[in-house]
Amino acid sequence: MSPLSKRQFLKTLVGTTTLSAGLWAGLEETLAKAAHLPSAALAQQEDFWAKIRAAYPVTTDFIQLENGYYSLAAQPVLDSYLQHIRDVNTVSSYYMRTRQFTDKRESQKQLANLLGCSSDELIITRNTTESLDTVIAGLNWKAGDEVIMAEQDYGAMLDMFKLQARRHGIVNRTVSLPNHPKSDEEIVSLYEKTITPKTRLLMVCHMVNITGQILPIRQIAEMTHKHGVEVMVDGAHAFGQLAFSIADLGGCDYYASSLHKWLGTPLGAGILYVRQDKISALWPLFADSSVADDDIRKLNHTGTHPVATDLAIQDAIRFHNGIGIERKEARLRYLQHYWTDQVRNHPNIVLNTPEALARSCAIANVGVAGKTPAELAKTLFEKYKIFTVSIDSANVHGVRVTPHLYTTTAELDTFVRALKELAG
Structure with missing residues (x-):
């Protein structure tokens, strides 16, 4: 490989494109400041997760609670991905046959x-x-x-x-x-x-x-x-x-x-x-x-x-490891229980997900009495701008709700209010 293309691809492989270097540095600083906190305690620190959210290109058009199908790539990962496309395209078949x-x-x-x-x-x-x-x-x-x-x-x-x-x-x-x-x-x-x-x-x-x-x-x-x-x-x-x-x-x-x-x-x-x-x-x-x-x-x-x-x-993987899987799991489980614990005992709301902490993490499924899953998903989006997906088979009748690391408790508060209003 020529010296120019070698430098180009070494730069690509470590994911340090100029475009995203500032985002990587900001993430590392945020993580370093929280390094002393146990995962369970950090899971409830909204200021910390607000900084993590800032690393994602989150839409403001609606509340995204269907992250289980396809979740956002963080912005530095997306920037690096686009740079990979450019770099490979620059030398095309040469890269394909050599690297x-x-x-x-x-x-x-x-x-x-x-x-x-x-x-x-x-x-x-x-x-x-x-x-x-x-x-x-x-x-x-x-x-x-x-x-x-x-x-x-x-x-x-x-x-x-x-x-x-x-x-x-x-x-x-x-x-x-x-x-x-x-x-x-x-x-x-x-x-x-x-x-x-x-x-x-x-x-x-x-x-x-x-x-x-x-x-x-x-x-x-x-x-x-x-x-x-x-x-x-x-x-x-x-x-x-x-x-x-x-x-x-x-x-x-x-x-x-x-x-x-x-x-x-x-x-x-x-x-x-x-x-x-x-x-x-x-x-x-x-x-x-x-x-x-x-x-x-x-x-x-x-x-x-x-x-x-x-x-x-x-x-x-670099972004994932930076946050840490224990922190990630703790936050996702916290977010799920943040909203499910508020509606689990409502007489007109049915949760199709086990309550025990060890039996679930981010994903949960909820139904509202008198509404089909399709009706519930449609109403949540059209009236409250909350995106979910309906499930109506295999003994599961409700909408799947999947927050992610960039989901805020304020967004989940909106979702809980919507469920309670619809449940009567």
């Missing part, structure tokens, strides 16, 4: 470090759906093989299993999760009672996307493995929101997440973890004869890809 895979490997290593796994067990995908579909379509199914899942699982994954049933003759067995479980044992038992000698795979959400309920993954995985069944975890909403490592999950075989939800990358990045001893048996979706069967890269043949997204992962 692309080395740089992606670095992003992969940093993600593996966050998850607590080997970089040889993780690939960068486009999203959770692609990651889980890679596993589902890559297994050697035989007619009669059984799979266990919950009706509250993500619809795209349920559809993928229906496709395998049509194509290979597998049998899909579905449980229904209680919105308010009495114990971890209740959830574990629900899954265990569905296992038969023909069960091949169990899919489970780390955090249920429509209610925010956190499931006891370690206990489920350990129980499932005792029966000789593999475990695939949909972690779309957990990675970047909860403090955990892959070792905390009971040796799950497959784990997937999206990075545009809670890690704050631009759209187009996800992860797939495959336990080392499970790689060889998976068939790739797209052939790549240059990679060995036991190399996870065989599952990652993407063709020409928008590489600026992969580069921006490193900037998002």
Whole structure:
């Protein structure tokens, strides 16, 4: 690489573009001043989080409470991402043929470090759906093989299993999760009672996307493995929101997440973890004869890809690590309980999310008596300028509410007032 282009890309990789240097410095100063505060105490310091909010390009047109689908990239991350696009465009195919895979490997290593796994067990995908579909379509199914899942699982994954049933003759067995479980044992038992000698795979959400309920993954995985069944975890909403490592999950075989939800990358990045001893048996979706069967890269043949997204992962990780996952989780849980605790006992308001602190974090789901979820979401937006999403299936009838680090308690006060007015 020529001296000019080398300097250019070294500058890009560390995310210190001139445009965002001041924002990075301001964030570091804010964090340094709060370094002595425990996460639980800091979670309630509105002045601190107001400074964090200032690092995001938050709209003033409405109150954004649907951050679970796609959350904002912080402004310094966005600035760096745009600079990556410019830098790659400057040398175009030269970059693609000389630096692309080395740089992606670095992003992969940093993600593996966050998850607590080997970089040889993780690939960068486009999203959770692609990651889980890679596993589902890559297994050697035989007619009669059984799979266990919950009706509250993500619809795209349920559809993928229906496709395998049509194509290979597998049998899909579905449980229904209680919105308010009495114990971890209740959830574990629900899954265990569905296992038969023909069960091949169990899919489970780390955090249920429509209610925010956190499931006891370690206990489920350990129980499932005792029966000789593999475990695939949909972690779309957990990675970047909860403090955990892959070792905390009971040796799950497959784990997937999206990075545009809670890690704050631009759209187009996800992860797939495959336990080392499970790689060889998976068939790739797209052939790549240059990679060995036991190399996870065989599952990652993407063709020409928008590489600026992969580069921006490193900037998002830098921002994420600057705040710290413990602080992040504490603030998100605080925000959820800030509003749910105010309406949980209202006679005309129904919360579809468990009350116990350990069973949820940022996401919650709420319904109002006499209003369909669609009506509630429509009224919240048109009358109060509050954006949510309606959920009306799988024993969950309400709107999903997802604050983020840039959400203020004043915005949640507005939301609580709106709910109480609508509930009568």
